[in-house]
Amino acid sequence: MLTDPREQARLAGTRLHHFHGGLRLRHNKKISCTLPIERCAMPERFYVPLLQHIGQEAEPLVTPGQRVLKGEVLGFFEHLGSGHVHAPTSGTVSGIGLHPISHPSGTQGRCVILEPDGLDRWTERNPVADWRATEPEELRRIIRGAGIVGLGGAVFPTGFKVHEASRRGIHTLILNGAECEPYISCDEMLMRELPESIILGAQILQRAVGAERTVIAIEDQMGAVQQALQAALRAAEAEHIDIVKVTTIYPEGGEKQLIQVLTGLEVPSGGRPTDLGLLCQNVATATAVARAVVEGKPLVERIVTVTGNGVRRPRNLLAAIGTPISDLVRQSGGYTEHAARLVLGGPMMGYPLNSDANPVIKAANCILVLSSEDVRAPQPEMPCIRCGECARVCPAMLQPQQLHWTVQHGLWEETVAAGLPDCIECGCCAFVCPSHIPLVDWYRHGKAELRRLAAEHAAADAARRRFEAREARLARLEAERRQRMEEKKRGLRSKHAQQERIAAAVQRARARRDGES
Amino acid sequence: MFAAVLSFTILSILFGLGLGWSARRFRVDSDPVVDQIDAILPQTQCGQCNYPGCRPYAEAIAAGDAPINQCPPGGEAGIRALADLLGVEALPLNPENGLEKPRTVAIIDEAACIGCTLCIQACPVDAILGAPKLMHTVIAAECTGCDLCLPPCPVDCIEMVPAEPTAGSWARPQPGHETARPLIGWSADLPPGAT
Numbered sequence: 001m002l003t004d005p006r007e008q009a010r011l012a013g014t015r016l017h018h019f020h021g022g023l024r025l026r027h028n029k030k031i032s033c034t035l036p037i038e039r040c041a042m043p044e045r046f047y048v049p050l051l052q053h054i055g056q057e058a059e060p061l062v063t064p065g066q067r068v069l070k071g072e073v074l075g076f077f078e079h080l081g082s083g084h085v086h087a088p089t090s091g092t093v094s095g096i097g098l099h100p101i102s103h104p105s106g107t108q109g110r111c112v113i114l115e116p117d118g119l120d121r122w123t124e125r126n127p128v129a130d131w132r133a134t135e136p137e138e139l140r141r142i143i144r145g146a147g148i149v150g151l152g153g154a155v156f157p158t159g160f161k162v163h164e165a166s167r168r169g170i171h172t173l174i175l176n177g178a179e180c181e182p183y184i185s186c187d188e189m190l191m192r193e194l195p196e197s198i199i200l201g202a203q204i205l206q207r208a209v210g211a212e213r214t215v216i217a218i219e220d221q222m223g224a225v226q227q228a229l230q231a232a233l234r235a236a237e238a239e240h241i242d243i244v245k246v247t248t249i250y251p252e253g254g255e256k257q258l259i260q261v262l263t264g265l266e267v268p269s270g271g272r273p274t275d276l277g278l279l280c281q282n283v284a285t286a287t288a289v290a291r292a293v294v295e296g297k298p299l300v301e302r303i304v305t306v307t308g309n310g311v312r313r314p315r316n317l318l319a320a321i322g323t324p325i326s327d328l329v330r331q332s333g334g335y336t337e338h339a340a341r342l343v344l345g346g347p348m349m350g351y352p353l354n355s356d357a358n359p360v361i362k363a364a365n366c367i368l369v370l371s372s373e374d375v376r377a378p379q380p381e382m383p384c385i386r387c388g389e390c391a392r393v394c395p396a397m398l399q400p401q402q403l404h405w406t407v408q409h410g411l412w413e414e415t416v417a418a419g420l421p422d423c424i425e426c427g428c429c430a431f432v433c434p435s436h437i438p439l440v441d442w443y444r445h446g447k448a449e450l451r452r453l454a455a456e457h458a459a460a461d462a463a464r465r466r467f468e469a470r471e472a473r474l475a476r477l478e479a480e481r482r483q484r485m486e487e488k489k490r491g492l493r494s495k496h497a498q499q500e501r502i503a504a505a506v507q508r509a510r511a512r513r514d515g516e517s
Numbered sequence: 518m519f520a521a522v523l524s525f526t527i528l529s530i531l532f533g534l535g536l537g538w539s540a541r542r543f544r545v546d547s548d549p550v551v552d553q554i555d556a557i558l559p560q561t562q563c564g565q566c567n568y569p570g571c572r573p574y575a576e577a578i579a580a581g582d583a584p585i586n587q588c589p590p591g592g593e594a595g596i597r598a599l600a601d602l603l604g605v606e607a608l609p610l611n612p613e614n615g616l617e618k619p620r621t622v623a624i625i626d627e628a629a630c631i632g633c634t635l636c637i638q639a640c641p642v643d644a645i646l647g648a649p650k651l652m653h654t655v656i657a658a659e660c661t662g663c664d665l666c667l668p669p670c671p672v673d674c675i676e677m678v679p680a681e682p683t684a685g686s687w688a689r690p691q692p693g694h695e696t697a698r699p700l701i702g703w704s705a706d707l708p709p710g711a712t
Contacts, residue, residue, distance in 0.1 A: 104689065441692035448688035456559075463560035463661050466642040467570060 009263045009276040012172050013215040013244040017264035019257045021393040022249040023428050025348075027221065029185045032307040032314040037189050039318045040304075040331055046088050046114040046322035047359040049101035050075045053083045053155050057110055066093045069123035071298050073147075074112045083157050084147035086298040087123075088320035091116040102325075102344055102358040104351040104444075111359070114322065125296030131204050139208035139293060140166060146292035147362075148299045152176060152187075152253070152282035153345060155363040158289070164272070165209040165279040173211040174262065174273075175202055177218040177225070177283040178246055180253035181346030184366040186303040187283050189316040191218065191225045194287060195232035201286025203238055204293050209279055213240035216283070217258055220245045250348065251426040255280045257395050269422050284365075304360055306332040310339030310369030319360045325367055326356040338371035348427040382435035390429035390439060396422050400429040400439055407446035412453060420446050551579045557598045561590040562641035563663030565615045570641065584608060589615035590662075621662040621677040623655045629674035636666035636675060 050057040058075030062068060068087045077083030094115045101109035128134045128142070144159030175198065179187040191198060202214045218225050229243050246252060246261050256267045259278060267273055273280050284303065291297045300321055307314035312333030319328055325342070329335060343350040344358070346366055390400035398419045406415040423443045430439040491497045554575040561571070566587035568574040577583035578599070585599040586608040593610065600607035610617060625636075625645075632650040644660045647653030655675075666675050 438692040441689070445689045445691050452688045459661075460558075460560040462659065463562065463642050464555070464571070466644070466659060467560065467562045467572075470641065470643050471570075 005265050005275075006171075006277040009259075009265055009278055010171055012174065012259075012262040012278065013217070013242055015264070016244075016246060017261055019249075019252070019260040019395050020397045021395045021428060022251060022257070023393055023431060024248070025182050025250045027248070028182045028307075029188065032183070032185045032305050032316060033189060035313065035315040037193055037303060037316045037318055038331070040320070040323055040328055042089065042116055042118065042120070042320075043323045043327045044116075045094075045324075046091075046116065046320065047099045047101075047111040047324065048074055048085055048088060048114060048322035049099075049103075049359060049361055050085060050110045050112065051101055051103065052085060052321075052362045053077070053149055053157060058083055058085050060096050060110070060112060062093045062096070062112060064093055064095045067091070067117075068093060068114070069121050071123045071125065071300060074114075083149065084145065084298070085112070085321075086147055086300050087112075087114060088300045088322045089114065089116045090119050090121040100353075100355055100358045102353060102361045102364060106354050111322075122297075127296035128293055131207065131293050134207075134293075136166065136208050136210060139204060142293050143208065143289055146288070146298040148285060148288045148292060149362050150282055151284035151288065151302055151362065151365065153349070153363055153365055154255075158281065158285055161279065161281070162205070162209050165211075165274055168274040169277070170209055170274055170279045171212045171277045172279075173202065173206050173209065173214040174258065174278055174280045175214060175216040175283050175286055176253060176255065176258055176280055177216055177222075178248075178253040178258055180219065180248065180250045181348050181366075182250075183307050183368055184305050184346045185307070186305045186316050186365050188222050188225060189305075190284055190287060190303050191222070192228050195225075195228040196236060197287040197290045198229070198283050199232045199236045199238050199241065200294065201283075201288070201290035202241055203236070204289055205279075205281060205286060206240070208289075211279065213242070215262060216241065216243045217246050217262060218243065219248045219252070221248050251395055251424065251428065254395065254424050254426060256424065269419065299362065302360070302362065302364070304328060304364055305366040306369075307366065308339075308343075308369040309371035309374055310336055310341075312336055321362060322359045324356070325353070325358050325360060328360065328367060329356060329369065335369060336371065338373065339369050340372040340375050341370045343368040343370060348431070349425060379436035381437055384435055384437060387434060389432045389434065393428040393432050395426060395428065396424055398423060403446070404437060404439055404442050407442045407449075410449075412446075412450060415446055416450070420450070423447075548576075548579055551575050553602055554578050554599065557591070557595060557602065558588060559590045559595065559661075561661040561663045563590060563661070563665060564641075565589050567614070578603075584611070586611045587614045589617050590620075592617035620680045621664075622657050622660045622680050623662070623664075623666055624657075624676050624678050625653055625655055626674040626676065627652050627654060629672055631672055633671060635669035635671065639665045639669045641665060 050060060058077035060075050062074050068074065069090045070087055072087045073084050074087050075085035092115045093112060095113045096110060097113060098108040099111040101111060103109060131139065140159070140162050143162055148158040149155040150158060177187055177191055179185070202216065206214050216229060226243055226245065233241055244262065251257055252261060255273065259273055259276065259280065260266055263276065265276055268275055288299050301318055302321065303316050304319045305316050306328050311329060315332050317328050317331060342353045342356055344353050344364055344367060345351060347368060350366065350368060384401050384404060386401055394400055402418050403415065403420055403423065406418055407420070420443060425440050425443060427440045430437070433439060555572055558571040558575055564570065566574045566583070568577055574583060574588065578585060585603065585605065586596050588595055589610060596610060597607050630652050632647060632652060634647065634649055636653060637645045637647055641663060642659055642661055644656045645653055645666065646656060662677065662680070664677060667677070
């Protein structure tokens with residue numbers, strides 16, 4: 001059947017499809033779903049990192065000693081449009097300094113250190129009275145200013161995504177509630193407890209990007225979620241919103257995999273879902289959009305799952321950005337005797353943290369405390385035996401063993417040709433590898449090297465341009481100087497000019513004498 | 518006989534005209550090999566290769582006047598890329614030209630700067646900003662770390678510092694080369710249940 005993929009994508013969710021590979025993993029979500037979501041207590045001090053997204057740090061707009069109100073902009077980030085960092089509460093900025101920032105590098109970064117005054121007073125907010133009557137452009141402007149990023153973990157600026165979507169024109173909005181990674185339950189609890197905010201966010205996003213309908217994708221193991229969302233749908237009398245249950249296979253919550261399940265189409269390599277007329281957003285992002293538009297609140301808090309066999313009372317907490325992780329663990333009953341490792345994110349894609357003094361960031365969907373039994377002793381890495389298990393489970397249909405080979409040997413052109421940029425770093429290949437090769441670590445290293453090489457090339461090109469511009473300028477100045485000299489020489493040589501100059505001197509002398517007499 | 522001579526004469530005139538026209542029409546302004554070599558060179562413009570910039574060195578390599586191992590900032594990787602491009606054997610870096618070292622950035626001690634503009638004149642990429650008798654400063658993002666501003670400075674107020682890695686520019690190392698991570702780093706106020 002030869003039809004336009006954009007048209008075919010309109011049928012998203014009407015029939016379910018499959019993606020290649022994937023794993024069925026033990027869920028481990030129930031342990032953190034027994035307690036309701038609770039607000040995390042106000043910490044003594046907030047550490048708000050200025051780097052919360054891909055790229056460079058936000059530019060700090062506050063100075064030490066300054067008093068700020070909740071929701072004021074602390075850091076300004078223009079690139080891609082919406083990475084502003086806002087004050088999580090009211091209080092005094094006690095400094096801007098280096099602090100661990102919950103980054104895979106484990107290095108420190110600049111943080112705004114905020115001493116709360118305990119009042120939690122909001123800055124002046126400008127909620128829109130009726131979002132249904134607000135221009136889509138105005139809605140997109142609000143989303144951009146609220147510092148909203150994708151809360152599923154990729155932290156891509158939502159402002160940029162909706163801008164692109166409205167520019168390219170999309171027909172279907174997909175809300176991603178398929179939280180496929182084990183242990184993480186923040187989206188599930190959000191959909192259970194605040195379904196109306198998700199429906200509202202879906203309606204606003206739909207209007208902001210001009211989509212015709214919305215598909216909310218949830219996993220088939222989330223029983224109570226569907227009822228909650230259905231009830232909220234009926235209450236809101238929202239139209240053109242469908243709730244679709246998808247089979248639980250890791251990594252189904254990946255944007256590209258979810259789109260493949262819903263439409264049967266692959267997002268082209270190097271392309272975006274907008275190529276198919278789709279926009280994919282996490283359900284928590286939709287809630288943040290609803291907050292920003294209807295209540296005028298920027299993104300200053302998120303739901304974080306605190307779970308694992310290393311905490312006493314696993315649960316979900318509503319935590320302000322910048323709260324030290326130790327505060328969240330304390331509110332979850334503290335560590336058990338067997339707590340051994342702290343991970344930010346899930347067991348498949350998360351990264352270990354050096355310390356629980358690290359702050360909660362916008363990307364922090366889960367704080368996983370593994371017990372000593374969960375942490376496998378590092379297995380000795382064996383050579384690749386080319387068994388092909390990794391290729392069987394790869395959801396991006398790559399050849400992981402080939403990628404490993406090219407990255408290991410620094411064959412960067414071949415690596416790109418083998419599809420490294422299409423790797424979603426889900427970790428399935430490393431999970432099944434019988435030789436215990438840390439494949440994903442290699443791919444992340446490879447991607448970082450590709451980025452570094454590209455940056456070096458860009459810097460070299462800039463230096464070349466500046467060098468050539470300077471050479472051209474020096475040559476021009478030299479030519480001008482020569483020309484002036486030449487003219488001067490010619491002037492000195494010519495009889496006529498000499499006589500003129502003598503006449504002028506005589507004239508001047510005469511004028512002076514007349515003036516004196 | 519005559520017809521043959523005539524036809525060949527006409528043909529050769531036609532081909533000659535055709536070749537002459539295409540030589541003008543499709544003339545390549547610069548040597549493409551020079552451009553390819555120049556694209557591999559790091560554009561530090563430091564002159565350590567004994568040529569006044571990367572482009573002149575590229576021209577010398579293309580003309581066969583210079584070996585490929587005279588560029589310390591490009592390092593072994595650069596030499597390998599040049600060897601691949603030109604189909605010659607890779608040579609070890611010539612130590613007479615300098616040693617490969619991590620990238621640095623110039624920093625001017627602004628309190629000590631007397632505003633003599635000598636460094637501005639020495640900078641090959643116009644990365645130093647200032648005016649006579651006024652303080653100078655380095656545009657760090659444009660600095661290639663070539664060291665050329667150091668010798669002319671009369672008060673030695675310029676220092677080369679390593680380009681500092683930030684979390685934003687951090688590149689993940691090869692697996693197995695990361696710094697070892699401790700298990701949970703416990704905060705002081707929350708004593709661990711286990712050791």
